[in-house]
Amino acid sequence: MLDAVIDEVDIEHGRRIRVGDQWLFDFASCNYLGFDVDREIIEAVPEYLARWGTHPSWSRLLGSPVLYEQIEARLTELLGSEDSLLLPTITHIHMSVIPVLAGSGTIFLDGRAHKTIYDGAMVAKGHGATVLRFRHNDYDHLEELLKTSTTTPKVIAMDGVNSMTGNAPDVRELVRLAQEHDALLYIDDAHGFGVIGERGRDELCHYGKRGNSLVRHQGQTYDNIILVAGFSKSYSSLLSFLALPTRLKDVLKVAAPPYLFSGPSPVASLATTLAGLEVNEKRGDLYRFEMYRKTKRVLDRLNKLDIYTPNRSGYPLIEIPLARHEDIDPVGRYLFERGIYVTMAAYPLVPKDEVGFRVQITAANGDDEIDLLCAVLGEMSERFELQHGRHRELMLQARAARG
Numbered sequence: 001m002l003d004a005v006i007d008e009v010d011i012e013h014g015r016r017i018r019v020g021d022q023w024l025f026d027f028a029s030c031n032y033l034g035f036d037v038d039r040e041i042i043e044a045v046p047e048y049l050a051r052w053g054t055h056p057s058w059s060r061l062l063g064s065p066v067l068y069e070q071i072e073a074r075l076t077e078l079l080g081s082e083d084s085l086l087l088p089t090i091t092h093i094h095m096s097v098i099p100v101l102a103g104s105g106t107i108f109l110d111g112r113a114h115k116t117i118y119d120g121a122m123v124a125k126g127h128g129a130t131v132l133r134f135r136h137n138d139y140d141h142l143e144e145l146l147k148t149s150t151t152t153p154k155v156i157a158m159d160g161v162n163s164m165t166g167n168a169p170d171v172r173e174l175v176r177l178a179q180e181h182d183a184l185l186y187i188d189d190a191h192g193f194g195v196i197g198e199r200g201r202d203e204l205c206h207y208g209k210r211g212n213s214l215v216r217h218q219g220q221t222y223d224n225i226i227l228v229a230g231f232s233k234s235y236s237s238l239l240s241f242l243a244l245p246t247r248l249k250d251v252l253k254v255a256a257p258p259y260l261f262s263g264p265s266p267v268a269s270l271a272t273t274l275a276g277l278e279v280n281e282k283r284g285d286l287y288r289f290e291m292y293r294k295t296k297r298v299l300d301r302l303n304k305l306d307i308y309t310p311n312r313s314g315y316p317l318i319e320i321p322l323a324r325h326e327d328i329d330p331v332g333r334y335l336f337e338r339g340i341y342v343t344m345a346a347y348p349l350v351p352k353d354e355v356g357f358r359v360q361i362t363a364a365n366g367d368d369e370i371d372l373l374c375a376v377l378g379e380m381s382e383r384f385e386l387q388h389g390r391h392r393e394l395m396l397q398a399r400a401a402r403g
């Protein structure tokens with residue numbers, strides 16, 4: 001299930017894909033809201049193509065179709081930030097913006113930050129920044145490093161909703177540390193945007209409302225925070241953004257290379273983003289509730305089977321580590337044969353005790369697909385050694401003993 005060629009997708013019935021002769025239920029998609037298969041969004045595209053052609057080939061500094069202005073205005077309102085800046089991908093943003101923010105100061109990098117944040121930090125290092133890594137979610141360790149560091153500026157960089165564990169950091173505590181040490185918090189919430197949002201009495205579930213991302217979800221403001229996220233997951237469109245002060249936006253327009261040197265997003269993506277923002281306001285909370293309900297079914301099943309997952313948030317990313325990393329091939333084959341498509345996490349992409357697979361639940365996955373996934377998880381707990389409660393405890397003890 002790595003580097004597979006998808007021969008066909010069936011968008012009429014849930015989330016199904018064909019690889020060769022095998023039809024599978026797709027639990028590897030990050031299209032959390034199911035906007036990739038939403039008829040209203042698909043049907044919005046041709047009109048934009050007719051008006052704008054397929055692709056604006058100016059870089060953004062040379063000229064942006066007014067669609068960018070419209071998206072930035074709607075997005076800024078949704079996020080409740082001072083301003084926002086659109087660029088093609090999050091990878092572009094990390095590579096170009098982290099070095100600008102860090103200068104010759106220090107980046108405090110979460111030990112489990114996404115590879116693209118890490119790479120952005122390494123580019124910054126090449127430009128003279130110092131990079132210090134703190135243990136994942138260990139704020140005491142972060143504080144120790146902040147106290148000992150004398151170079152400025154200071155940037156604390158990490159994931160929002162973590163792409164593997166599905167859990168979110170404590171933004172309030174991070175803001176406190178950032179303010180105390182005059183640091184900037186840089187959060188990549190690729191997996192939270194569209195999924196979680198502001199809380200309210202009338203929310204349908206604890207994911208909150210409007211999908212306006214982690215900062216709003218945890219009731220924080222954007223003081224001292226640069227939020228980065230993209231439309232390529234929940235909104236199924238090739239486009240990404242920073243939520244930032246206008247003053248910084250104006251600087252980045254000349255200082256961040258992609259605004260001048262990279263091509264723009266295709267018109268179809270600008271169209272699906274605009275249509276997606278509309279659908280999000282109309283039906284997004286219902287889709288988020290569907291995601292929550294289906295995720296809960298899978299987490300309840302794992303709990304019943306006493307299968308360990310690091311997911312404590314209830315958000316729709318569920319990592320399932322194996323007890324024996326050597327089992328990864330037969331496990332992958334078994335899932336494939338049973339018609340379940342997931343993201344495999346193999347060594348050395350992850351440490352040996354985290355080798356396993358990740359399941360993502362989207363609003364578009366049908367209940368019949370969740371039924372099969374739950375049944376297959378039961379079969380797997382009999383055939384393979386997964387990490388059960390007792391096994392996990394022993395492993396953590398052994399790791400602590402090793403220091």
Ligand SMILES: Cc1ncc(COP(=O)(O)O)c(C=O)c1O
Nearest residue numbers: 089090091114116163190230232
């Ligand atoms: C946390 C995180 N950041 C960044 C990316 C990369 O995003 P993009 O494709 O917009 O560069 C991903 C994609 O998987 C991700 O999970």
